[in-house]
Amino acid sequence: MKIYEAKDYQEMSRKAANILSAQVILKPDCVLGLATGSTPIGTYDQLVEWYKKGDLDFSEVKTVNLDEYRGLTRDNDQSYYYFMHDHLFDRVNIKPENTNVPDGTEEDSDKECARYEKLIESMGGVDIQLLGLGHNGHIGFNEPAASFAQTTHCVDLTESTIEANKRFFASADDVPRQAYTMGIGTIMKAKKILLIVNGEAKADIVAKAFFGPVTPEVPASVLQLHNDVVIVGDSAALSKIPR
Numbered sequence: 500m501k502i503y504e505a506k507d508y509q510e511m512s513r514k515a516a517n518i519l520s521a522q523v524i525l526k527p528d529c530v531l532g533l534a535t536g537s538t539p540i541g542t543y544d545q546l547v548e549w550y551k552k553g554d555l556d557f558s559e560v561k562t563v564n565l566d567e568y569r570g571l572t573r574d575n576d577q578s579y580y581y582f583m584h585d586h587l588f589d590r591v592n593i594k595p596e597n598t599n600v601p602d603g604t605e606e607d608s609d610k611e612c613a614r615y616e617k618l619i620e621s622m623g624g625v626d627i628q629l630l631g632l633g634h635n636g637h638i639g640f641n642e643p644a645a646s647f648a649q650t651t652h653c654v655d656l657t658e659s660t661i662e663a664n665k666r667f668f669a670s671a672d673d674v675p676r677q678a679y680t681m682g683i684g685t686i687m688k689a690k691k692i693l694l695i696v697n698g699e700a701k702a703d704i705v706a707k708a709f710f711g712p713v714t715p716e717v718p719a720s721v722l723q724l725h726n727d728v729v730i731v732g733d734s735a736a737l738s739k740i741p742r
C-alpha cells in the first residue's frame with residue numbers, strides 16, 4: 500500500500516487525476532471503476548480540464564460505477580447515474596454505451612446484481628478502481644460487518660450513511676434506504692485501487708482502516724490485503740496516521 504500526501508483537496512484531486520490519466524494513456528481501452536460522492540468531484544473536474552486541453556482521450560475507455568441508490572430513476576438529480584453524467588460523462592468524449600452504473604430502477608435485485616457482476620467480468624475486470632471512504636469505513640456501500648467475499652448485492656443503508664448523505668437531499672427522509680453496490684469481493688478483484696480521502700473528519704477512520712486490524716467492522720481495512728493500492732489523502736485526512 501502506497502500513501503501519498505497532498506497539501507489540500509486541489510492537490511489530492513490533481514494527483515488522483517494524474518494516476519487515472521496515466522492509466523488511460525497507457526491503456527486507452529481500459530476499464531475504469533468509478534465512484535461518486537463529494538471526494539472525487541475535483542478529480543473529475545481535473546480530468547475534464549485535461550481532456551479539453553487535448554491531453555486525454557476517452558473514446559475507447561469503459562467505465563463501471565461502484566453503486567447506485569435503489570429506486571432512483573436516471574433523471575433524478577441524486578441518482579449516481581445523473582451524478583456521473585453531470586460531473587464526467589457528458590463533459591468528455593466517452594461513448595455513453597461504454598459507461599455502466601447499476602440500474603437503480605430494476606426491482607429484481609438478484610437479477611440486477613447478477614447482471615452487473617457478469618458485466619464486469621465480461622469487460623475483463625476493472626483496471627483501476629477509484630474509491631472514496633465513508634466515515635464508518637465503508638467503501639462503495641459496503642457497510643460495517645459486510646462480508647469480505649460478497650459480490651454485487653443490494654444493501655440496507657445504515658443510519659450513519661443516511662445521515663452523511665442527507666446533505667444531498669431535501670431531508671433524511673428522502674434518502675433512499677437501499678442501494679446496489681459492488682461487493683468487497685468485486686472491489687478486491689480490481690487490478691489496482693486508488694482511494695482518495697480528504698478532510699479532518701476522516702482522519703480517525705483513515706488511521707483505523709489502514710493501520711488498524713483488518714476486520715469487516717471497518718470495510719476499507721480489507722484493502723491492506725490488496726497488492727496494488729494507492730491512497731492519496733490531503734494532510735488533514737492523513738493527520739492521525741502513525742509516522
Ligand code: F6R
Pocket residue numbers: 533534535536537538539565566630631632633634637638639640
Ligand atoms: C460513492 C461511494 C461511497 C463514497 C463515500 C464517501 O460511490 O461508494 O462509498 O465514496 O461515502 O463519500 P464522500 O466522498 O461524499 O465523503
